[in-house]
Amino acid sequence: MKPNARERLIEGTRQLLWERGYVGTSPTAILARSGVGQGSMYHHFDGKPDLVLAAEQRSAELMQQQIAEAFAVEGTALERITGYLKRERDVLRGCSVGRLTADPEVMADDTLRAPIREAFEVQHEHLRRTIAEGVADGEFAGDLDIDETASAIAAVIQGGYALARAAQAVEPFDRAIRGVLSLLRASAPRAN
Amino acid sequence: MKPNARERLIEGTRQLLWERGYVGTSPTAILARSGVGQGSMYHHFDGKPDLVLAAEQRSAELMQQQIAEAFAVEGTALERITGYLKRERDVLRGCSVGRLTADPEVMADDTLRAPIREAFEVQHEHLRRTIAEGVADGEFAGDLDIDETASAIAAVIQGGYALARAAQAVEPFDRAIRGVLSLLRASAPRAN
DNA sequence: GTCTATATTCGGATAGAC
DNA sequence: GTCTATCCGAATATAGAC
Known part of the structure; x- marks a missing residue:
C-alpha cells in the first residue's frame, strides 16, 4: 500500500477503464482494485470524472512513450513501421486509449476527450x-x-483489435497487420 | 405503439447498445426509448441478456445485408470494394456491431459474442x-x-471509426479509407 | 399482454470521526 | 490523509392486478 494512494488509484482506474469503459468503471470497483479506502479517493480527487481524467492522461502518456520508443530505433522507414506494428501487444486486451472512443461520456466531454x-x-x-x-x-x-x-x-491497428476480440483470437489482428505491411511494401517504386 | 412491442423493444435496445454498450444500456432507458411498459418487456424477454441477444442479432443481420447489397453491384473488384468502403455511413456513430467488441460482458459470453x-x-x-x-x-x-x-x-473500417470519434471529425475515417484504397490500387501488377 | 407496486442491490457521493 | 457511517437515486428484477 505504500506506492502512494493517489498513484494506486490512477493505475486501478486506468485498468478498469481499459477493460470496462466509463460507465462500467464504478468507484467501488476502483477502491477494490486499488486497495485504498473511500476516504482516500475523495480526498485525492473531486469525484469520478476527475479521477478518470487523470487515468486517461496516464494511458495517453504511456501510449506516446511506446510510440516514441518504437520509432527511435535505427533502420529504414519500412523497418521502423514494421517494428512498431509488430511490437509486443496484448492484442485481446486492445488499446487502453482506443477503448475510450467507444464511451459516449468521454466523447461528449471535450476535457475527457482531449488526452x-x-x-x-x-x-x-x-x-x-x-x-x-x-x-x-x-x-x-x-x-x-x-x-x-x-x-x-493507425486504423489497421485499432480495427485489428476489434476483429481479434470479435473472434477471441489474435490471428485477425496479425493478418490485418501483415496485410497492410504487404500493401505498403508492394507500393515500392520498382524494387521488390 | 402499434408496430409490435417486441419489435420496438428490439430496435430501442439496438440503438442504445450502439450508443452506450452493454453496461450503459439500462432496462429503464430501453423502456423510455421503446415507448413500452415494464410489463411488456418482461413478458417478451427473459431479461436484459435475452433482449440484448435479440438486438445484437438484428444488428448483425442488418450489417450482413448492407455488405451483401454493396458487393452485389456490377463492376471490377476494385470498384466494388471502393463502393463498399465509400458507401454512406454515419461515421461518428461508428459500427453497431463493432461497438460491442468493446464490451467485456459481450466478449466473455459465447452466446452474446456469436452474432x-x-x-x-x-x-x-x-x-x-x-x-x-x-x-x-x-x-x-x-x-x-x-x-x-x-x-x-476490414480493420481500416473499424479503426477508422475510432480515429474519427477521437477527433470528433469524419476526416480521419475518410483519409484511412482513401489510404488503403490507394495502396490497393498501387499494388496492381503493372497498370496505373 | 400490459400496467403498477414493490424489493434488493449497487452507483456515486457527503459527513464527520480518527 | 484515511476510515466508517450514511444517503439518495438508479439498475434489475418479481408480484400480482387488469
Whole structure:
C-alpha cells in the first residue's frame, strides 16, 4: 500500500477503464482494485470524472512513450513501421486509449476527450514523418499520400483489435497487420 | 405503439447498445426509448441478456445485408470494394456491431459474442471473394495474400471509426479509407 | 399482454470521526 | 490523509392486478 494512494488509484482506474469503459468503471470497483479506502479517493480527487481524467492522461502518456520508443530505433522507414506494428501487444486486451472512443461520456466531454485526441495526433505525426522519410529515400512510391497512408496504418491497428476480440483470437489482428505491411511494401517504386 | 412491442423493444435496445454498450444500456432507458411498459418487456424477454441477444442479432443481420447489397453491384473488384468502403455511413456513430467488441460482458459470453463473430466472418468472406476475383482478373498483384488483405480492409473500417470519434471529425475515417484504397490500387501488377 | 407496486442491490457521493 | 457511517437515486428484477 505504500506506492502512494493517489498513484494506486490512477493505475486501478486506468485498468478498469481499459477493460470496462466509463460507465462500467464504478468507484467501488476502483477502491477494490486499488486497495485504498473511500476516504482516500475523495480526498485525492473531486469525484469520478476527475479521477478518470487523470487515468486517461496516464494511458495517453504511456501510449506516446511506446510510440516514441518504437520509432527511435535505427533502420529504414519500412523497418521502423514494421517494428512498431509488430511490437509486443496484448492484442485481446486492445488499446487502453482506443477503448475510450467507444464511451459516449468521454466523447461528449471535450476535457475527457482531449488526452485521446492528442495521443492519436502524436501517433499520426510519428507515422507521417517516417513515411515521408521513406518517400524521400525512394523507399516508397513518390505519389504516396503521406497523411492518408498514416491514417490507414493507425486504423489497421485499432480495427485489428476489434476483429481479434470479435473472434477471441489474435490471428485477425496479425493478418490485418501483415496485410497492410504487404500493401505498403508492394507500393515500392520498382524494387521488390 | 402499434408496430409490435417486441419489435420496438428490439430496435430501442439496438440503438442504445450502439450508443452506450452493454453496461450503459439500462432496462429503464430501453423502456423510455421503446415507448413500452415494464410489463411488456418482461413478458417478451427473459431479461436484459435475452433482449440484448435479440438486438445484437438484428444488428448483425442488418450489417450482413448492407455488405451483401454493396458487393452485389456490377463492376471490377476494385470498384466494388471502393463502393463498399465509400458507401454512406454515419461515421461518428461508428459500427453497431463493432461497438460491442468493446464490451467485456459481450466478449466473455459465447452466446452474446456469436452474432458479432458471424457478422465479421461474413464480411471477411465477401472481401476475400472479391479480392480473389481481382487477382484472377489480373487487377491485383498475383502474390497478394487474399486473407491478409481482406483483414486489413476490414480493420481500416473499424479503426477508422475510432480515429474519427477521437477527433470528433469524419476526416480521419475518410483519409484511412482513401489510404488503403490507394495502396490497393498501387499494388496492381503493372497498370496505373 | 400490459400496467403498477414493490424489493434488493449497487452507483456515486457527503459527513464527520480518527 | 484515511476510515466508517450514511444517503439518495438508479439498475434489475418479481408480484400480482387488469
